Amino acid sequence: MEYMQLSLDDYIQCKNDIKNNLGTIVKSFVRIGWQLSRIDKSGAYKNDGYNTIAEFAKAEYGMSATGTSRFIRVYEKYSVPGDTPELRDEYKDYNRSQLEEMLQIPEEDHEMIRPEAHKEDIRELNRFNRENESNPDNLLDWKNAQTTEEKIQATIYEFWHDNRDAMNTFFGSDMEMRDLAEMISPSGSRSYRKGTVFLMFYGMDTEILVKVFGDDPVKMTYQEFADRTRQIFEGAAGDRAWETCFGEAVESNKIEQTEQLQEQEDQIPGQDRIQNHPEYMPEPEIAPAQKNEEQKYNKQQARIDRETKKKLQEQEDQEKMEHLPSDEPKKTKQLRMAASYYDDVLSGKMSFWFCKNDNFHVGDSLDLMEFKEGRHTGRNIQTEITYILEDYTGLEDGYCILAIKVTGAI
Structure with a gap:
C-alpha cells in the first residue's frame, strides 16, 4: 500500500470532512472514501489509539469493515488519478450502488453498464460471468449454435418465447422502434440471458448491448433486433404470432401424431394398443356415489384444514390490531x-x-x-x-x- 504522510492538522481535517459528508452520503461517498484512504495510507488512525482503518471507522462513524472497504475501493477505482476525490468523467452520472456493483465485474464489461442500469441487472451480469466460468460446457454448446451469430439468434428466439404478450404486440402492430424499446425496457434497463449470451436492454437512445461469454460486448440497434426477430420467425404475423410459433403449432403436431398412431393401429392386425397399458391412461372421473370412505374423509379433512387456516389468520389479524406498533413502549x-x-x-x-x-x-x-x-x-x-x-x-x-x-x- 502506498504510504502517505499527514500532519495532525491534516488528520483532524480528514476526520471532520468525513463527519460532515456523512449527512450527504449519496453525493459524497467518493470524498469519504478519499479521506478514509488518506488516513489509512498515513496510519494516522494510530493517533487515536486504533490499530486498523476498519477499527477507526467503526468507532468514529459506526461503519462496518465491509462498508469501509467499499468506500475506499470505489474511490480508488473511479476517481481521477492523484490525491483528489473527483470522479472520472465517465463515472460522474453513476450512483454509489451502481459503482459498488461494478467493482465485481471485469473492466471490459463496464461498457455494458449505463447510468440508467438497475442494480439488479448489474448483479445479474456478475452472476452470468460466474456461472459460465464455472461451467465450461456452456461454451461448447448453446442451442447447438457454433458461431457467435447463431448464439445471438438462439437467444433472441428464447427471449420471445419467454415474452408471449410482447411478441403478439410486436407482430400485431406496425411498431415504431421507440415504442419497441419502451415495451421491452420501460424503466431504465432490463437484462435477459440464456446460456452464454447476455442482453442488456436500454432506452432507444442507448440501444441494446450484447455480450457473448468470452467475447467483447457489442451494440445492437432496436432496428437490428426487430429485423433479426422477423428473420427468425419468418411469416409470423398478427396478434397471435406467439401461439402460431410456439403454441398452436405444438398442439397441431400432437394431434397429428395421435392420428398417425391411430391409423397404424387400424392398419396393423395385432398391433399393441394404448388401451392395453392403463398405467399411461388418465384416471377416469369417479362419480360421487362411487367414492370410497377414504376419499370422503380426505375431502372433509381438506375442508376442515381450510376453515382452520382461515380462523388462525383471523386471530392473527386481530392480535395485530390489538397490538399496534404505536402502542409499544419507547426504548x-x-x-x-x-x-x-x-x-x-x-x-x-x-x-x-x-x-x-x-x-x-x-x-x-x-x-x-x-x-x-x-x-x-x-x-x-x-x-x-x-x-x-x-x-x-x-x-x-x-x-x-x-x-x-x-x-x-x-
Whole structure:
C-alpha cells in the first residue's frame, strides 16, 4: 500500500470532512472514501489509539469493515488519478450502488453498464460471468449454435418465447422502434440471458448491448433486433404470432401424431394398443356415489384444514390490531460516540447520527456515550430520535441515518 504522510492538522481535517459528508452520503461517498484512504495510507488512525482503518471507522462513524472497504475501493477505482476525490468523467452520472456493483465485474464489461442500469441487472451480469466460468460446457454448446451469430439468434428466439404478450404486440402492430424499446425496457434497463449470451436492454437512445461469454460486448440497434426477430420467425404475423410459433403449432403436431398412431393401429392386425397399458391412461372421473370412505374423509379433512387456516389468520389479524406498533413502549438504546463529536451534538450543530439499524423507532431514546482512546469518559448525551432515513439509494444495506434531538446530558 502506498504510504502517505499527514500532519495532525491534516488528520483532524480528514476526520471532520468525513463527519460532515456523512449527512450527504449519496453525493459524497467518493470524498469519504478519499479521506478514509488518506488516513489509512498515513496510519494516522494510530493517533487515536486504533490499530486498523476498519477499527477507526467503526468507532468514529459506526461503519462496518465491509462498508469501509467499499468506500475506499470505489474511490480508488473511479476517481481521477492523484490525491483528489473527483470522479472520472465517465463515472460522474453513476450512483454509489451502481459503482459498488461494478467493482465485481471485469473492466471490459463496464461498457455494458449505463447510468440508467438497475442494480439488479448489474448483479445479474456478475452472476452470468460466474456461472459460465464455472461451467465450461456452456461454451461448447448453446442451442447447438457454433458461431457467435447463431448464439445471438438462439437467444433472441428464447427471449420471445419467454415474452408471449410482447411478441403478439410486436407482430400485431406496425411498431415504431421507440415504442419497441419502451415495451421491452420501460424503466431504465432490463437484462435477459440464456446460456452464454447476455442482453442488456436500454432506452432507444442507448440501444441494446450484447455480450457473448468470452467475447467483447457489442451494440445492437432496436432496428437490428426487430429485423433479426422477423428473420427468425419468418411469416409470423398478427396478434397471435406467439401461439402460431410456439403454441398452436405444438398442439397441431400432437394431434397429428395421435392420428398417425391411430391409423397404424387400424392398419396393423395385432398391433399393441394404448388401451392395453392403463398405467399411461388418465384416471377416469369417479362419480360421487362411487367414492370410497377414504376419499370422503380426505375431502372433509381438506375442508376442515381450510376453515382452520382461515380462523388462525383471523386471530392473527386481530392480535395485530390489538397490538399496534404505536402502542409499544419507547426504548432507550446506547451507542458509542467519539469525543470529537460531543460538543457538536450537545450544541445541536450535529443533529443526525449514522449507524447500523438496530430496530430503531421514532420516539426512542438514544444515549450517546463519549469514548476517548477506547475508554468511556463518563459523559453521555441523551437524545430522542425524531426521524429515521433507511432503504435509501446510497445507504449501505442494514444502515440508517437518525435525526436526533438533545434532551439532556451527563
